Amino acid sequence: MEERKLGIIAMMEEKGVTVDKAAEAIAFDPMILGLYLVKDAYPVPKRILDKLEAALAN
DSSP states (O other): OOHHHHHHHHHHHTTTTTTHHHHHHTTTTHHHHHHTTSSSSSOOHHHHHHHHHHHOOO
8 A cells, every 4th residue: 555655646746636636526625645755664554645636547
């Protein structure tokens, strides 16, 4: 899970996607998403990771 989270963070950085833009793309609260996307071991729910990956694939 942690590897997947870090991979998504790296993909966001590569594409220049901010947390606010990502939150808007998946219809999620940007403040909570920002807390989830801190580079730590805290898990992110699978459904949120799935939505983020789908949004970044486009």
